[in-house]
Amino acid sequence: MSHRYRLYPSPEQVPTLVRHCSDARFVWNLALEQANLYRPDRGPTPNHAERCRQLSEARRETWLKEGSSSVQQGALRDFDQAMRNWWNGTHGRPTWRKAGHQEGFVVRDLVVRKLNAEWSSVVIPKLGPVKFKVSRALPEGAKSARVSLDGAGRWHVSITSTPVAREHTPTGAVVGIDRGVATTLATSDGQMMRIPTSSKMHARVKYLQRTLARQKRGSKRRAKTRQKIRTTNARITDRRKDWVEKQTTRLVDNYDAVVVENLKVKNMVARPKPKSDPASPGEYLPNGASAKAGLNRSIHASCWSMFERRLVDKARQTGVQVLLVDPAFTSQQCSACGHTDRENRESQAVFLCRSCGYSAHADYNAARNIVARGLDLAPTPGQGARRGRKTQSARVSPDPSGRENSSAEVAA
Numbered sequence: 001m002s003h004r005y006r007l008y009p010s011p012e013q014v015p016t017l018v019r020h021c022s023d024a025r026f027v028w029n030l031a032l033e034q035a036n037l038y039r040p041d042r043g044p045t046p047n048h049a050e051r052c053r054q055l056s057e058a059r060r061e062t063w064l065k066e067g068s069s070s071v072q073q074g075a076l077r078d079f080d081q082a083m084r085n086w087w088n089g090t091h092g093r094p095t096w097r098k099a100g101h102q103e104g105f106v107v108r109d110l111v112v113r114k115l116n117a118e119w120s121s122v123v124i125p126k127l128g129p130v131k132f133k134v135s136r137a138l139p140e141g142a143k144s145a146r147v148s149l150d151g152a153g154r155w156h157v158s159i160t161s162t163p164v165a166r167e168h169t170p171t172g173a174v175v176g177i178d179r180g181v182a183t184t185l186a187t188s189d190g191q192m193m194r195i196p197t198s199s200k201m202h203a204r205v206k207y208l209q210r211t212l213a214r215q216k217r218g219s220k221r222r223a224k225t226r227q228k229i230r231t232t233n234a235r236i237t238d239r240r241k242d243w244v245e246k247q248t249t250r251l252v253d254n255y256d257a258v259v260v261e262n263l264k265v266k267n268m269v270a271r272p273k274p275k276s277d278p279a280s281p282g283e284y285l286p287n288g289a290s291a292k293a294g295l296n297r298s299i300h301a302s303c304w305s306m307f308e309r310r311l312v313d314k315a316r317q318t319g320v321q322v323l324l325v326d327p328a329f330t331s332q333q334c335s336a337c338g339h340t341d342r343e344n345r346e347s348q349a350v351f352l353c354r355s356c357g358y359s360a361h362a363d364y365n366a367a368r369n370i371v372a373r374g375l376d377l378a379p380t381p382g383q384g385a386r387r388g389r390k391t392q393s394a395r396v397s398p399d400p401s402g403r404e405n406s407s408a409e410v411a412a
Protein backbone atom coordinates (compact mmCIF):
# COMPACT_ATOMS: atom_id res chain seq x y z
CA MET A 1 0.00 0.00 0.00
CA SER A 2 1.32 3.43 -0.75
CA HIS A 3 -0.15 6.88 -0.47
CA ARG A 4 0.95 9.47 -2.98
CA TYR A 5 1.31 13.15 -2.24
CA ARG A 6 2.36 16.07 -4.38
CA LEU A 7 5.85 17.22 -3.44
CA TYR A 8 6.72 20.92 -3.73
CA PRO A 9 10.50 21.33 -3.79
CA SER A 10 11.90 24.86 -3.92
CA PRO A 11 13.75 25.78 -7.15
CA GLU A 12 17.07 25.35 -5.29
CA GLN A 13 16.09 21.83 -4.20
CA VAL A 14 15.19 20.55 -7.68
CA PRO A 15 18.76 19.94 -8.99
CA THR A 16 19.53 17.61 -6.05
CA LEU A 17 16.30 15.66 -6.65
CA VAL A 18 17.20 15.36 -10.34
CA ARG A 19 20.68 14.19 -9.37
CA HIS A 20 19.22 11.51 -7.06
CA CYS A 21 16.99 10.33 -9.91
CA SER A 22 19.88 9.96 -12.32
CA ASP A 23 22.01 8.17 -9.69
CA ALA A 24 19.19 5.75 -8.95
CA ARG A 25 18.72 5.12 -12.67
CA PHE A 26 22.44 4.55 -13.17
CA VAL A 27 22.70 2.05 -10.29
CA TRP A 28 19.52 0.27 -11.39
CA ASN A 29 20.85 -0.13 -14.92
CA LEU A 30 24.19 -1.42 -13.58
CA ALA A 31 22.34 -4.01 -11.51
CA LEU A 32 20.26 -4.97 -14.54
CA GLU A 33 23.36 -5.31 -16.70
CA GLN A 34 24.89 -7.57 -14.08
CA ALA A 35 21.70 -9.66 -13.96
CA ASN A 36 21.64 -9.89 -17.77
CA LEU A 37 25.23 -11.15 -17.86
CA TYR A 38 24.39 -13.94 -15.44
CA ARG A 39 25.03 -17.45 -16.72
CA PRO A 40 24.46 -20.52 -14.52
CA ASP A 41 27.98 -21.86 -15.16
CA ARG A 42 29.59 -18.73 -13.69
CA GLY A 43 28.45 -19.59 -10.19
CA PRO A 44 25.88 -17.86 -8.02
CA THR A 45 24.84 -14.24 -8.58
CA PRO A 46 26.28 -11.77 -6.08
CA ASN A 47 23.93 -11.27 -3.15
CA HIS A 48 22.79 -7.92 -1.82
CA ALA A 49 25.68 -7.54 0.67
CA GLU A 50 28.22 -8.33 -2.06
CA ARG A 51 26.69 -5.77 -4.39
CA CYS A 52 26.60 -3.12 -1.67
CA ARG A 53 30.34 -3.78 -1.28
CA GLN A 54 30.80 -3.39 -5.06
CA LEU A 55 28.81 -0.19 -4.88
CA SER A 56 30.96 1.33 -2.16
CA GLU A 57 34.04 0.36 -4.21
CA ALA A 58 32.54 2.11 -7.25
CA ARG A 59 31.76 5.11 -5.08
CA ARG A 60 35.41 5.42 -4.06
CA GLU A 61 36.59 5.51 -7.66
CA THR A 62 33.89 7.33 -9.61
CA TRP A 63 31.65 10.36 -9.59
CA LEU A 64 29.06 8.27 -7.76
CA LYS A 65 30.73 9.40 -4.52
CA GLU A 66 29.26 12.89 -4.93
CA GLY A 67 25.76 11.41 -4.78
CA SER A 68 23.89 9.99 -1.83
CA SER A 69 24.92 6.45 -0.85
CA SER A 70 21.53 5.90 0.73
CA VAL A 71 19.76 6.74 -2.54
CA GLN A 72 22.13 4.48 -4.49
CA GLN A 73 21.68 1.57 -2.08
CA GLY A 74 17.95 2.19 -2.23
CA ALA A 75 18.09 1.69 -6.00
CA LEU A 76 19.78 -1.69 -5.48
CA ARG A 77 17.06 -2.76 -3.04
CA ASP A 78 14.45 -1.47 -5.45
CA PHE A 79 15.97 -3.61 -8.19
CA ASP A 80 16.10 -6.68 -5.93
CA GLN A 81 12.42 -6.23 -5.14
CA ALA A 82 11.64 -5.92 -8.86
CA MET A 83 13.53 -9.19 -9.50
CA ARG A 84 11.60 -10.90 -6.69
CA ASN A 85 8.32 -9.65 -8.15
CA TRP A 86 9.37 -11.09 -11.48
CA TRP A 87 10.23 -14.46 -9.93
CA ASN A 88 6.91 -14.48 -8.11
CA GLY A 89 5.11 -13.90 -11.38
CA THR A 90 3.32 -10.74 -10.29
CA HIS A 91 5.36 -8.41 -12.54
CA GLY A 92 7.34 -8.55 -15.75
CA ARG A 93 11.13 -8.71 -15.87
CA PRO A 94 12.83 -5.45 -14.83
CA THR A 95 13.77 -3.30 -17.81
CA TRP A 96 16.22 -0.50 -18.48
CA ARG A 97 15.50 2.82 -16.84
CA LYS A 98 15.58 5.66 -19.32
CA ALA A 99 16.21 9.33 -18.67
CA GLY A 100 13.00 11.32 -18.50
CA HIS A 101 10.86 8.22 -18.09
CA GLN A 102 9.51 7.09 -14.71
CA GLU A 103 12.24 8.94 -12.88
CA GLY A 104 12.45 8.41 -9.16
CA PHE A 105 14.37 7.18 -6.16
CA VAL A 106 13.75 5.55 -2.81
CA VAL A 107 14.08 7.27 0.56
CA ARG A 108 14.79 4.89 3.43
CA ASP A 109 14.58 5.54 7.17
CA LEU A 110 11.73 7.87 6.47
CA VAL A 111 11.42 11.06 8.51
CA VAL A 112 8.15 12.96 8.04
CA ARG A 113 7.41 16.15 10.00
CA LYS A 114 4.05 17.80 10.23
CA LEU A 115 4.23 21.54 9.47
CA ASN A 116 0.55 22.45 9.77
CA ALA A 117 -2.84 21.03 8.87
CA GLU A 118 -2.10 21.22 5.16
CA TRP A 119 1.63 20.73 4.84
CA SER A 120 4.24 18.24 5.98
CA SER A 121 7.86 17.70 5.04
CA VAL A 122 9.90 14.65 4.17
CA VAL A 123 13.65 14.51 4.80
CA ILE A 124 15.58 13.81 1.57
CA PRO A 125 19.25 12.73 1.75
CA LYS A 126 21.74 15.57 1.13
CA LEU A 127 18.85 18.01 1.00
CA GLY A 128 16.92 18.05 4.24
CA PRO A 129 13.18 18.65 4.51
CA VAL A 130 11.11 19.10 1.35
CA LYS A 131 7.49 20.02 1.81
CA PHE A 132 4.51 18.16 0.47
CA LYS A 133 0.79 18.75 0.56
CA VAL A 134 -1.13 16.42 2.88
CA SER A 135 -4.03 15.61 0.55
CA ARG A 136 -5.08 12.57 2.57
CA ALA A 137 -4.30 11.07 5.99
CA LEU A 138 -0.67 10.03 6.43
CA PRO A 139 -0.18 6.27 6.85
CA GLU A 140 0.99 5.04 10.26
CA GLY A 141 4.38 3.46 10.77
CA ALA A 142 5.73 4.08 7.27
CA LYS A 143 9.42 3.20 6.87
CA SER A 144 10.20 4.23 3.32
CA ALA A 145 8.99 6.39 0.48
CA ARG A 146 9.57 6.86 -3.20
CA VAL A 147 10.11 10.27 -4.74
CA SER A 148 9.13 10.45 -8.40
CA LEU A 149 8.85 12.89 -11.26
CA ASP A 150 5.91 12.41 -13.59
CA GLY A 151 5.67 13.16 -17.30
CA ALA A 152 4.10 16.55 -16.54
CA GLY A 153 7.12 17.67 -14.49
CA ARG A 154 5.37 17.28 -11.12
CA TRP A 155 7.17 15.77 -8.17
CA HIS A 156 5.43 13.24 -5.93
CA VAL A 157 6.25 11.31 -2.81
CA SER A 158 4.66 7.88 -2.32
CA ILE A 159 4.77 6.82 1.29
CA THR A 160 4.74 3.06 1.66
CA SER A 161 3.07 1.56 4.67
CA THR A 162 2.58 -2.00 5.74
CA PRO A 163 -0.83 -2.97 4.39
CA VAL A 164 -3.62 -2.79 6.90
CA ALA A 165 -6.03 -5.67 6.56
CA ARG A 166 -9.09 -4.29 4.81
CA GLU A 167 -12.35 -5.33 6.36
CA HIS A 168 -14.61 -7.39 4.17
CA THR A 169 -18.02 -8.35 5.48
CA PRO A 170 -19.17 -11.45 3.60
CA THR A 171 -22.12 -10.68 1.37
CA GLY A 172 -22.63 -14.08 -0.23
CA ALA A 173 -22.66 -12.38 -3.63
CA VAL A 174 -20.64 -13.46 -6.68
CA VAL A 175 -20.33 -11.30 -9.77
CA GLY A 176 -19.12 -11.85 -13.33
CA ILE A 177 -17.50 -9.00 -15.21
CA ASP A 178 -17.23 -8.55 -18.95
CA ARG A 179 -14.52 -6.10 -20.04
CA GLY A 180 -15.23 -4.31 -23.29
CA VAL A 181 -14.42 -1.25 -25.31
CA ALA A 182 -17.91 0.27 -25.68
CA THR A 183 -18.88 -0.62 -22.10
CA THR A 184 -15.72 -0.83 -20.02
CA LEU A 185 -17.24 -3.09 -17.37
CA ALA A 186 -20.56 -4.93 -17.57
CA THR A 187 -21.62 -6.97 -14.55
CA SER A 188 -23.74 -10.10 -14.37
CA ASP A 189 -26.20 -8.23 -12.14
CA GLY A 190 -26.87 -5.72 -14.87
CA GLN A 191 -24.59 -2.75 -14.19
CA MET A 192 -22.82 -1.00 -17.05
CA MET A 193 -19.83 1.16 -16.30
CA ARG A 194 -17.75 3.34 -18.61
CA ILE A 195 -14.32 4.70 -17.89
CA PRO A 196 -14.17 8.52 -18.20
CA THR A 197 -13.25 9.39 -21.76
CA SER A 198 -12.05 12.97 -21.12
CA SER A 199 -12.95 13.98 -24.67
CA LYS A 200 -12.35 17.67 -23.96
CA MET A 201 -8.85 16.91 -22.73
CA HIS A 202 -8.19 14.67 -25.75
CA ALA A 203 -9.32 17.49 -28.03
CA ARG A 204 -6.93 19.80 -26.21
CA VAL A 205 -4.03 17.38 -26.72
CA LYS A 206 -4.84 17.21 -30.45
CA TYR A 207 -5.03 20.97 -30.68
CA LEU A 208 -1.71 21.33 -28.85
CA GLN A 209 -0.08 18.74 -31.09
CA ARG A 210 -1.10 20.74 -34.15
CA THR A 211 0.32 23.87 -32.53
CA LEU A 212 3.52 21.99 -31.74
CA ALA A 213 3.93 20.94 -35.36
CA ARG A 214 3.92 24.59 -36.46
CA GLN A 215 6.40 25.79 -33.85
CA LYS A 216 10.11 26.17 -34.45
CA ARG A 217 12.29 23.36 -33.21
CA GLY A 218 14.22 24.26 -30.09
CA SER A 219 12.08 27.33 -29.42
CA LYS A 220 10.83 28.24 -25.96
CA ARG A 221 7.23 28.26 -27.13
CA ARG A 222 7.58 24.76 -28.47
CA ALA A 223 8.97 23.53 -25.14
CA LYS A 224 6.04 25.19 -23.39
CA THR A 225 3.52 23.48 -25.67
CA ARG A 226 5.21 20.15 -25.10
CA GLN A 227 4.94 20.67 -21.35
CA LYS A 228 1.22 21.45 -21.71
CA ILE A 229 0.70 18.21 -23.68
CA ARG A 230 2.44 16.24 -20.95
CA THR A 231 0.34 17.87 -18.23
CA THR A 232 -2.93 17.17 -20.06
CA ASN A 233 -1.98 13.56 -20.77
CA ALA A 234 -1.03 13.07 -17.12
CA ARG A 235 -4.47 14.40 -16.09
CA ILE A 236 -6.20 11.95 -18.44
CA THR A 237 -4.21 9.07 -16.91
CA ASP A 238 -4.99 10.30 -13.38
CA ARG A 239 -8.72 10.28 -14.07
CA ARG A 240 -8.59 6.75 -15.44
CA LYS A 241 -6.52 5.50 -12.52
CA ASP A 242 -8.92 7.10 -10.10
CA TRP A 243 -11.88 5.42 -11.80
CA VAL A 244 -10.19 1.99 -11.70
CA GLU A 245 -9.43 2.47 -7.98
CA LYS A 246 -13.04 3.32 -7.20
CA GLN A 247 -14.51 0.43 -9.21
CA THR A 248 -12.14 -2.19 -7.79
CA THR A 249 -12.74 -1.01 -4.21
CA ARG A 250 -16.49 -1.16 -4.74
CA LEU A 251 -16.24 -4.69 -6.16
CA VAL A 252 -14.20 -6.15 -3.28
CA ASP A 253 -16.52 -4.45 -0.79
CA ASN A 254 -19.73 -5.78 -2.32
CA TYR A 255 -18.86 -9.30 -3.50
CA ASP A 256 -17.23 -12.40 -2.02
CA ALA A 257 -15.96 -13.51 -5.42
CA VAL A 258 -15.39 -11.70 -8.70
CA VAL A 259 -15.14 -13.66 -11.95
CA VAL A 260 -13.28 -12.16 -14.90
CA GLU A 261 -12.05 -13.50 -18.21
CA ASN A 262 -8.46 -14.67 -18.35
CA LEU A 263 -7.51 -12.16 -21.05
CA LYS A 264 -4.02 -12.02 -22.47
CA VAL A 265 -4.17 -8.29 -23.06
CA LYS A 266 -0.55 -8.20 -24.25
CA ASN A 267 -1.33 -10.63 -27.07
CA MET A 268 -4.57 -8.86 -27.91
CA VAL A 269 -2.83 -5.58 -28.57
CA ALA A 270 -0.07 -7.13 -30.72
CA ARG A 271 0.40 -5.51 -34.11
CA PRO A 272 -0.81 -7.57 -37.08
CA LYS A 273 1.94 -9.28 -39.06
CA PRO A 274 2.95 -7.62 -42.34
CA LYS A 275 1.48 -9.43 -45.33
CA SER A 276 3.93 -9.61 -48.21
CA ASP A 277 2.59 -9.36 -51.74
CA PRO A 278 3.33 -12.60 -53.66
CA ALA A 279 2.96 -10.74 -56.99
CA SER A 280 5.71 -8.22 -56.29
CA PRO A 281 8.31 -9.28 -53.74
CA GLY A 282 9.40 -6.59 -51.29
CA GLU A 283 5.98 -4.95 -51.27
CA TYR A 284 3.20 -5.43 -48.79
CA LEU A 285 -0.56 -5.93 -48.93
CA PRO A 286 -2.90 -4.10 -46.54
CA ASN A 287 -2.96 -6.00 -43.24
CA GLY A 288 -5.47 -3.94 -41.28
CA ALA A 289 -2.72 -2.41 -39.14
CA SER A 290 -4.28 1.05 -38.83
CA ALA A 291 -7.72 -0.30 -37.88
CA LYS A 292 -6.02 -2.57 -35.34
CA ALA A 293 -4.05 0.38 -33.99
CA GLY A 294 -7.33 2.19 -33.31
CA LEU A 295 -8.74 -0.81 -31.46
CA ASN A 296 -5.49 -1.18 -29.53
CA ARG A 297 -5.75 2.45 -28.42
CA SER A 298 -9.28 1.76 -27.15
CA ILE A 299 -8.11 -1.36 -25.32
CA HIS A 300 -5.25 0.57 -23.70
CA ALA A 301 -7.62 3.39 -22.78
CA SER A 302 -9.99 0.91 -21.15
CA CYS A 303 -7.22 -0.03 -18.70
CA TRP A 304 -8.16 -3.74 -18.66
CA SER A 305 -4.81 -4.83 -17.26
CA MET A 306 -4.72 -2.12 -14.60
CA PHE A 307 -8.23 -3.12 -13.56
CA GLU A 308 -7.27 -6.77 -13.17
CA ARG A 309 -4.04 -5.98 -11.32
CA ARG A 310 -5.73 -3.67 -8.81
CA LEU A 311 -8.64 -6.06 -8.38
CA VAL A 312 -6.32 -8.98 -7.59
CA ASP A 313 -4.26 -6.80 -5.21
CA LYS A 314 -7.29 -5.62 -3.27
CA ALA A 315 -8.90 -9.05 -3.28
CA ARG A 316 -5.74 -10.45 -1.70
CA GLN A 317 -5.90 -7.90 1.08
CA THR A 318 -9.56 -8.59 1.83
CA GLY A 319 -9.82 -12.33 1.28
CA VAL A 320 -12.14 -11.89 -1.69
CA GLN A 321 -11.64 -14.47 -4.46
CA VAL A 322 -10.85 -13.52 -8.03
CA LEU A 323 -11.60 -16.28 -10.51
CA LEU A 324 -10.15 -16.23 -14.02
CA VAL A 325 -12.12 -18.16 -16.62
CA ASP A 326 -11.65 -19.14 -20.25
CA PRO A 327 -12.84 -16.23 -22.42
CA ALA A 328 -13.74 -18.40 -25.45
CA PHE A 329 -17.17 -17.62 -26.94
CA THR A 330 -18.47 -15.64 -23.94
CA SER A 331 -20.03 -13.18 -26.38
CA GLN A 332 -21.58 -15.82 -28.68
CA GLN A 333 -22.98 -18.21 -26.08
CA CYS A 334 -26.57 -17.82 -24.89
CA SER A 335 -26.63 -17.37 -21.12
CA ALA A 336 -30.15 -18.78 -20.95
CA CYS A 337 -29.88 -22.04 -22.92
CA GLY A 338 -26.17 -22.40 -23.69
CA HIS A 339 -26.60 -22.39 -27.49
CA THR A 340 -23.45 -20.99 -29.10
CA ASP A 341 -23.57 -19.36 -32.49
CA ARG A 342 -21.87 -16.30 -33.95
CA GLU A 343 -25.28 -15.40 -35.44
CA ASN A 344 -26.55 -14.90 -31.87
CA ARG A 345 -24.82 -11.57 -31.87
CA GLU A 346 -27.35 -9.26 -33.54
CA SER A 347 -25.12 -6.22 -33.30
CA GLN A 348 -22.40 -4.75 -31.11
CA ALA A 349 -24.96 -4.16 -28.35
CA VAL A 350 -27.75 -6.70 -28.89
CA PHE A 351 -27.69 -10.43 -28.20
CA LEU A 352 -30.52 -12.54 -29.61
CA CYS A 353 -30.44 -16.32 -29.24
CA ARG A 354 -31.26 -18.19 -32.47
CA SER A 355 -32.33 -21.22 -30.48
CA CYS A 356 -34.45 -20.00 -27.54
CA GLY A 357 -35.07 -16.37 -28.45
CA TYR A 358 -33.45 -14.97 -25.30
CA SER A 359 -32.53 -11.35 -25.88
CA ALA A 360 -30.35 -9.05 -23.78
CA HIS A 361 -27.60 -6.47 -23.94
CA ALA A 362 -24.64 -8.35 -25.43
CA ASP A 363 -22.22 -7.35 -22.64
CA TYR A 364 -24.71 -8.34 -19.94
CA ASN A 365 -25.18 -11.73 -21.62
CA ALA A 366 -21.39 -12.17 -21.70
CA ALA A 367 -21.08 -11.24 -18.00
CA ARG A 368 -23.72 -13.86 -17.15
CA ASN A 369 -21.70 -16.50 -19.04
CA ILE A 370 -18.57 -15.41 -17.20
CA VAL A 371 -20.10 -15.75 -13.74
CA ALA A 372 -21.60 -19.14 -14.71
CA ARG A 373 -18.15 -20.37 -15.77
CA GLY A 374 -16.69 -19.11 -12.50
CA LEU A 375 -19.27 -21.09 -10.57
CA ASP A 376 -18.66 -24.10 -12.87
CA LEU A 377 -22.31 -24.05 -13.87
CA ALA A 378 -21.76 -23.78 -17.60
CA PRO A 379 -19.22 -25.60 -19.74
CA THR A 380 -17.11 -23.71 -22.23
CA PRO A 381 -18.28 -24.49 -25.78
CA GLY A 382 -15.74 -26.47 -27.76
CA GLN A 383 -14.19 -27.82 -24.55
CA GLY A 384 -12.17 -30.90 -25.32
CA ALA A 385 -12.80 -30.59 -29.02
CA ARG A 386 -9.83 -28.31 -29.52
CA ARG A 387 -6.42 -29.53 -28.62
CA GLY A 388 -4.20 -27.59 -26.31
CA ARG A 389 -7.09 -26.01 -24.42
CA LYS A 390 -6.86 -27.72 -21.10
CA THR A 391 -8.19 -25.30 -18.55
CA GLN A 392 -11.65 -24.06 -17.92
CA SER A 393 -11.21 -22.07 -14.79
CA ALA A 394 -8.10 -20.91 -13.06
CA ARG A 395 -8.22 -19.78 -9.51
CA VAL A 396 -6.34 -16.87 -8.09
CA SER A 397 -6.66 -17.36 -4.40
CA PRO A 398 -5.62 -14.80 -1.82
CA ASP A 399 -2.08 -15.79 -1.06
CA PRO A 400 0.02 -13.88 1.46
CA SER A 401 3.26 -14.80 -0.32
CA GLY A 402 2.16 -12.67 -3.27
CA ARG A 403 2.57 -15.58 -5.64
CA GLU A 404 -0.26 -15.82 -8.10
CA ASN A 405 -1.52 -19.32 -8.29
CA SER A 406 -1.57 -19.57 -12.03
CA SER A 407 -1.66 -23.33 -12.18
CA ALA A 408 -5.15 -23.86 -13.37
CA GLU A 409 -7.59 -26.22 -11.81
CA VAL A 410 -9.47 -28.23 -14.36
CA ALA A 411 -13.11 -27.93 -13.47
CA ALA A 412 -15.16 -31.11 -13.56
Ligand SMILES: [Zn+2]
Pocket residue numbers: 334335336337338339353354355356357358
Ligand atom coordinates in the same frame (compact mmCIF):
# COMPACT_ATOMS: atom_id res chain seq x y z
ZN1 LIG B 1 -30.72 -19.44 -25.94
